[in-house]
Amino acid sequence: MEIEKNKLDPRTKLTLVLCISSLSVIIQDINILIGILVISIIISNILGANIYSVIKKIKGLVKIFIAIIIIQSLFINYGETIIQINGYKILTDVGLIKGLEFIFRMAIIIVSATIITTSSSREIVQGLIQLKIKYEIAFMVSVGIRFLPILTQEIKDSIKAIQLRGIEINKLSIKKRIEIYSYIFMPVVAGSIIKAQNLSTAMETRAFRAYNKRSSFNELKLNNIDYLIIIGSFLFAILILALYLK
Amino acid sequence: MAFIKASNVSFNYKEGENVLNNLSLELNKDKFTSIIGPNGSGKTTLGKLLIGLLKPVKGKILINDRDILTMTLGEIGQLIGYLFQNPEKQLFSTSVEEEITFIMKLKGMDKKIIETEKEKILDKFSLKHLRKEFPFNLSQGEKQRLALASIFVNKPRFLILDEPTTGLDIKRKEILSSHIDILRKEKIGMAVISHDKSFITKHSDRIIEINRGEIVGDRKKQIRSKN
Numbered sequence: 001m002e003i004e005k006n007k008l009d010p011r012t013k014l015t016l017v018l019c020i021s022s023l024s025v026i027i028q029d030i031n032i033l034i035g036i037l038v039i040s041i042i043i044s045n046i047l048g049a050n051i052y053s054v055i056k057k058i059k060g061l062v063k064i065f066i067a068i069i070i071i072q073s074l075f076i077n078y079g080e081t082i083i084q085i086n087g088y089k090i091l092t093d094v095g096l097i098k099g100l101e102f103i104f105r106m107a108i109i110i111v112s113a114t115i116i117t118t119s120s121s122r123e124i125v126q127g128l129i130q131l132k133i134k135y136e137i138a139f140m141v142s143v144g145i146r147f148l149p150i151l152t153q154e155i156k157d158s159i160k161a162i163q164l165r166g167i168e169i170n171k172l173s174i175k176k177r178i179e180i181y182s183y184i185f186m187p188v189v190a191g192s193i194i195k196a197q198n199l200s201t202a203m204e205t206r207a208f209r210a211y212n213k214r215s216s217f218n219e220l221k222l223n224n225i226d227y228l229i230i231i232g233s234f235l236f237a238i239l240i241l242a243l244y245l246k
Numbered sequence: 247m248a249f250i251k252a253s254n255v256s257f258n259y260k261e262g263e264n265v266l267n268n269l270s271l272e273l274n275k276d277k278f279t280s281i282i283g284p285n286g287s288g289k290t291t292l293g294k295l296l297i298g299l300l301k302p303v304k305g306k307i308l309i310n311d312r313d314i315l316t317m318t319l320g321e322i323g324q325l326i327g328y329l330f331q332n333p334e335k336q337l338f339s340t341s342v343e344e345e346i347t348f349i350m351k352l353k354g355m356d357k358k359i360i361e362t363e364k365e366k367i368l369d370k371f372s373l374k375h376l377r378k379e380f381p382f383n384l385s386q387g388e389k390q391r392l393a394l395a396s397i398f399v400n401k402p403r404f405l406i407l408d409e410p411t412t413g414l415d416i417k418r419k420e421i422l423s424s425h426i427d428i429l430r431k432e433k434i435g436m437a438v439i440s441h442d443k444s445f446i447t448k449h450s451d452r453i454i455e456i457n458r459g460e461i462v463g464d465r466k467k468q469i470r471s472k473n
């Protein structure tokens with residue numbers, strides 16, 4: 001089945017993402033999580049999202065995920081021991097499964113979010129407004145979605161810039177490496193705040209929100225396929241939950 | 247001997263669209279070299295290549311006769327200081343003082359040495375009265391001085407400055423100029439990317455002109471003074 005990627009309404013895509021990501025948060029069963037991940041990859045592909053380029057952009061996050069899993073599994077010491085050093089349980093099967101569940105959950109959320117990126121920010125804003133969400137908030141959401149890739153680039157730049165201060169990040173102790181990360185986020189966060197300020201000033205000077213009723217040139221309309229997918233994804237989510245909770 | 251040497255360097259951000267084209271260049275430590283050229287001609291890209299922030303697609307870059315690809319950014323930073331076009335990108339701390347000291351602390355240097363170094367550097371870059379300020383609240387000129395000051399913790403032997411006079415009024419430009427003069431007296435080599443005619447004329451021993459990723463002019467001081 002091939003759906004033309006720009007045909008689906010952004011609201012339909014939002015519903016899809018909402019259903020998929022809520023499922024991933026509620027469900028604690030690793031097998032079902034894997035199933036949902038596969039389904040969201042398929043949907044995302046059909047809709048023409050570029051999962052690969054998104055994954056490339058968030059490569060850095062993977063390391064943080066792995067660190068979280070290791071730390072998490074260190075604190076879970078019930079279940080069968082898998083790795084043991086000097087009588088200390090380092091990794092148990094329960095810890096491992098919890099860690100994997102966490103990875104799959106994050107993967108589902110990220111993959112399903114790529115579905116949204118197949119709409120333009122204009123369409124997303126328009127879709128949210130027609131859902132009776134205030135224009136300001138709708139605008140911010142779409143700016144946020146577009147902003148993420150820039151943010152990961154800025155974090156990378158910042159890591160490079162701090163090394164040019166004569167620091168060998170790879171040779172630092174773990175404690176100091178963690179300390180370094182608090183510095184790395186400084187220009188990124190401060191830069192974002194400054195950008196947000198500029199954006200809001202720009203909006204004010206352009207009389208953003210000067211008229212209560214905005215007229216839209218391209219009002220969105222839900223097609224039959226949209227209704228089908230929206231209802232389908234709700235039904236699907238409820239079905240999975242019912243099976244899972246019974 | 248050239249301190250930085252680029253041989254036949256090409257670079258692109260997207261395949262097939264070369265930003266730099268087979269460019270060769272030698273920068274000496276005893277010269278103030280200006281790199282000029284229209285917007286988008288590849289000046290910033292060249293600067294980033296020379297400091298190892300970008301890797302050439304073709305060609306080779308040597309710093310002090312060592313292939314830049316064998317060096318870590320940390321090692322390069324000890325030899326060459328780089329001032330970003332936007333200095334906010336290289337400010338990491340919550341106070342001016344800490345901006346100067348945190349690298350020394352991370353390196354585990356002695357507290358007393360850090361204190362004296364800090365005072366020296368604050369003084370040298372006229373930042374003493376701003377020591378408790380939040381770096382992001384400083385003016386453009388002050389941010390730049392702070393970025394330069396923090397680079398100087400490493401005592402680099404060469405500086406690459408990307409458009410250091412943008413956003414500075416005449417008075418701040420003079421302040422920057424006087425700091426550059428002091429650094430030149432300390433035999434620190436400089437390559438400055440700039441549009442600023444009066445600033446370039448004032449300092450340069452050599453002017454390299456870039457257009458569409460190629461060097462289209464390379465003038466030494468003697469030639470320039472005849473014009």
Ligand SMILES: Nc1ncnc2c1ncn2[C@@H]1O[C@H](COP(=O)(O)OP(=O)(O)O)[C@@H](O)[C@H]1O
Pocket residue numbers: 259260265283284285286287288289290291292
């Ligand atoms: N990060 C980037 N990704 C893609 N293209 C870039 C990037 N940075 C610069 N460019 C392009 O490379 C060319 C040279 O840019 P740049 O080196 O910044 O020029 P200059 O500093 O001389 O104004 C320009 O055409 C610019 O659009």
Ligand SMILES: [Mg+2]
Pocket residue numbers: 289290291331
């Ligand atoms: Mg530039």
